[in-house]
Amino acid sequence: MLRAMKPAAVQEFFRRLSAANPEPKSELEYINPYTLLVAVVLSAQATDVGVNKATGPLFQIVTTPQQMVDLGEERLRGYIKTIGLFNTKAKNVIRLSEILVAQYGGEVPRDREALETLPGVGRKTANVVLNVAFGEETIAVDTHIFRVGNRTGLAPGKTPDAVEAKLLKVVPKAYRRHAHHWLILHGRYVCKARKPDCLVCPVSDLCGFKDKILPAAVV
Structure with a gap:
C-alpha cells in the first residue's frame, strides 16, 4: 500500500x-434539505448532470415530502425515467417521503442514524446531507x-x-x-x-502516485 x-x-x-476554491459547492441542484436528500438518493450510479436534468422540472412542483407523496410513485417515475434504476429509486423516494411526513413532521432529520433508516439512504448519502444541508464536518x-x-x-x-x-x-x-x-x-x-491530469494538478508535488506525469525537465 x-x-x-x-x-x-x-x-x-x-x-x-x-x-x-474557498467556498466549494455541491454540483447537485437543490432548494432545501429535502430536495437535496432526494437528489442525492437519485444520484447513486448516475451523474450529477443527469440528475439535475431530471430534478429541474420535478423541483418546480415538489419541494416537500408531502408534495412528493401527493405526486405519487407513477408520476415521479415519469420525471426521473432518464436516471438509472429509476423504478427502485422512485419507490425509495416515495417511501422515505412518507416516513418523513409520519415520523419527522416533514423535516429532514439532522441525525445520521435517523437518515440511514430511510429507504435508499446509506452512509455516503447521509454524510452528503449532513455536510451540505447542515454544515456538519462529514x-x-x-x-x-x-x-x-x-x-x-x-x-x-x-x-x-x-x-x-x-x-x-x-x-x-x-x-x-x-x-x-x-x-x-x-x-x-x-x-x-x-488519465489523471498531473500537469495541471496544484498538488502534484505532494502526491505519492508513482505513475504521475510530470513536466519534462528543463535542459
Whole structure:
C-alpha cells in the first residue's frame, strides 16, 4: 500500500485546494434539505448532470415530502425515467417521503442514524446531507474520493469506510467542513480515473502516485 502522506504535506494539500476554491459547492441542484436528500438518493450510479436534468422540472412542483407523496410513485417515475434504476429509486423516494411526513413532521432529520433508516439512504448519502444541508464536518467517500485518497497517499484504505476514517483523522480541522467537496471536485476534474491530469494538478508535488506525469525537465 502507498505510504501515507505526512501531516505537513496534508496541511499544504488542503491549503492549496482551499486557495483555489474557498467556498466549494455541491454540483447537485437543490432548494432545501429535502430536495437535496432526494437528489442525492437519485444520484447513486448516475451523474450529477443527469440528475439535475431530471430534478429541474420535478423541483418546480415538489419541494416537500408531502408534495412528493401527493405526486405519487407513477408520476415521479415519469420525471426521473432518464436516471438509472429509476423504478427502485422512485419507490425509495416515495417511501422515505412518507416516513418523513409520519415520523419527522416533514423535516429532514439532522441525525445520521435517523437518515440511514430511510429507504435508499446509506452512509455516503447521509454524510452528503449532513455536510451540505447542515454544515456538519462529514466526508462522503464516493469513487472519486476513494481514488484520490489511495492514489495520492492522503488516506490509503481498502474500503470506503477505511478511507473515510483516515480522512477524518488526517484532514486539519480548519479544512474539514469543505474537504468533501474539494476532494470530489479534484477527483472529478483533475485526478481522473483513467488519465489523471498531473500537469495541471496544484498538488502534484505532494502526491505519492508513482505513475504521475510530470513536466519534462528543463535542459
